[in-house]
Amino acid sequence: MKCKKCGKKAVANLRAYRISLCADCYVEFYKRLVERSIKKYKILSKEEQILLAVSGGKDSSAMASVLKEIGFEFEMLYIDLGIGDYSRDSKQKVEELSDLLKVRLNIVELKDYGFTIPQARGRVCSVCGTAKRYIMNRFARENGFDVVATGHTAEDIASFYLKNIAGNQQAFAEKLLPRIEPFDAKVVARARPLFEISEKENMLYAILKKLPFKSGECLYAPKPDWKEIVYDIELKKPGFVKNFVRGLTVEVKKPSETRYCSICGEIASGDICSFCKIRSKFSKSF
Ligand code: AMP
Ligand code: FES
Ligand code: ZN
Numbered sequence: 629m630k631c632k633k634c635g636k637k638a639v640a641n642l643r644a645y646r647i648s649l650c651a652d653c654y655v656e657f658y659k660r661l662v663e664r665s666i667k668k669y670k671i672l673s674k675e676e677q678i679l680l681a682v683s684g685g686k687d688s689s690a691m692a693s694v695l696k697e698i699g700f701e702f703e704m705l706y707i708d709l710g711i712g713d714y715s716r717d718s719k720q721k722v723e724e725l726s727d728l729l730k731v732r733l734n735i736v737e738l739k740d741y742g743f744t745i746p747q748a749r750g751r752v753c754s755v756c757g758t759a760k761r762y763i764m765n766r767f768a769r770e771n772g773f774d775v776v777a778t779g780h781t782a783e784d785i786a787s788f789y790l791k792n793i794a795g796n797q798q799a800f801a802e803k804l805l806p807r808i809e810p811f812d813a814k815v816v817a818r819a820r821p822l823f824e825i826s827e828k829e830n831m832l833y834a835i836l837k838k839l840p841f842k843s844g845e846c847l848y849a850p851k852p853d854w855k856e857i858v859y860d861i862e863l864k865k866p867g868f869v870k871n872f873v874r875g876l877t878v879e880v881k882k883p884s885e886t887r888y889c890s891i892c893g894e895i896a897s898g899d900i901c902s903f904c905k906i907r908s909k910f911s912k913s914f
Contacts, residue, residue, distance in 0.1 A: 640832055643866035651836050658690075658825075658833045663698045665824045669806040672819050676774035678702035679816075681764050682725065682733075684718030688779030689725055689841040690830040691822055695777075696729050702777070707763050708737045709756060710744025717842050724840035734771075736763050741903075742911025745848065752848040755906050762903035766894060768816040775807075775817040781827050782869045783862075785820075787854035789876065794854075804878045811882045814895050826862075826869055 629638040631650035638648035642657075649657055666672055672695075680695070682688040682704045692704060706722045708715050719735070726733035738744055738759055748755040768776045785804055806823035810816060822830065834841050845852075861868045888894065889901035896902075907914045 639836070642829075644826070644862075644870055645867075654832060655836055658829060659694055659697055661829070662691075662694045662821060662825060665806075666698075666821055669823065671806050671821050671823065672700060672775065672777060674700060677772060678819075679734075679764075679768045679771075679773040679776050680704045681760075681776055681778045682706055682722045683779070684721035684725075684840075684842045685779070686834045686839075686841045686843070687781050687822060687827065687830045689721070689839045690834045690837075691777065691779040692725060692729060692731065693837055693839050694833065695821065696731065703732045703734060703773075705734045705736065705764065705767055705776075707760055708735060708739075709759070710737070710739050711746060711846060711848070714844075714846055721840045721842045728840065734767065736767055738763070741907055742913040743907065748906070748910050753850050755910075756848065758902045758906060762894065762901070765814075765816050769814065773816060775819050777819040777821055779822055779830075780820045781822050781830065782824055782873045783827050783855060783858050785823060785876070786869050786872045787852075787858045789872075790857065791854040804876050805880065808880060812886045812895055814888070814893075824870060824873055 629641060629648045630636070631638045631653050632647045633653040634650060636650040636652075639651050640654050641648045672678060678695075678700060680688070680692055680702050682692055684706070692702075695702060704722065704726060706719060708719055722733060725731075741759075741763075745752060745756050745759075764776045764778075788803055806820050808818045833839075858869060883897070887896050887898065889896040889904055890899050891904040892901060894901050894903070896904075900908075
């Protein structure tokens with residue numbers, strides 16, 4: 629198999645684009661892909677203060693490296709959820725990434741809020757999602773950032789959409805957009821620079837660039853049923869995932885009234901925000 633661009637030995641066969649590329653041409657191809665997508669959806673601008681949420685996984689490591697390559701300036705944030713070896717190894721990877729890219733890394737520990745993920749009971753993953761969203765938004769606002777970027781991929785978006793449609797849930801639109809503008813001064817904009825990019829593309833870039841990243845799922849992650857369905861469709865219909873996310877037309881409705889948590893002052897849907905509800909359940913210091 630030869631590279632379609634330069635004729636050297638190909639390392640990647642991109643079925644969605646029907647091309648094979650060598651290592652160097654692939655890295656260039658990936659950079660252009662992300663750059664084009666950011667421009668097309670106006671996901672990020674070089675004038676704003678950007679905070680990148682990095683987990684130590686391949687997607688957010690690839691996002692940090694490629695954004696640096698295409699000339700964005702940013703800081704990174706890692707949230708230590710206190711999940712034993714998993715959190716320790718992930719933290720080590722983001723520290724290596726920070727050294728490699730020469731980008732400042734901020735670390736917030738969930739235990740400073742009085743609990744860790746293994747101490748949470750019930751739907752642990754939803755507790756974890758709430759905690760991460762809360763900390764990302766609060767840290768970004770308190771430290772003067774305009775936008776938080778996460779490494780959500782096209783597969784994340786497509787599987788989330790299918791799962792919600794199947795569960796007959798409608799209130800999910802904002803999770804499906806490449807960028808969400810704030811509806812209140814306490815909320816920071818959210819961006820997904822890899823909205824249109826697939827996990828395989830991120831993985832290949834991360835490997836070819838020798839980026840530090842951790843493989844393996846968190847102990848508490850739910851079964852990836854919907855992700856597997858998305859992978860299966862992509863296998864049978866190459867290009868499905870990209871076409872799917874490009875075809876999404878969702879509208880975000882602003883909440884009819886903005887409320888603030890009576891405990892911490894952050895945005896809330898009732899009297900107390902979901903993070904403080906969780907803290908009141910699990911934190912000894914609350
Ligand atoms: P996940 O929710 O694990 O699928 O991760 C989606 C995105 O959220 C990642 O690509 C990161 O940008 C961000 N993220 C996940 N876990 C963390 C973490 N512990 N610290 C900071 N950002 C994270
Ligand atoms: Fe959140 Fe595993 S990383 S529950
Ligand atoms: Zn609160």
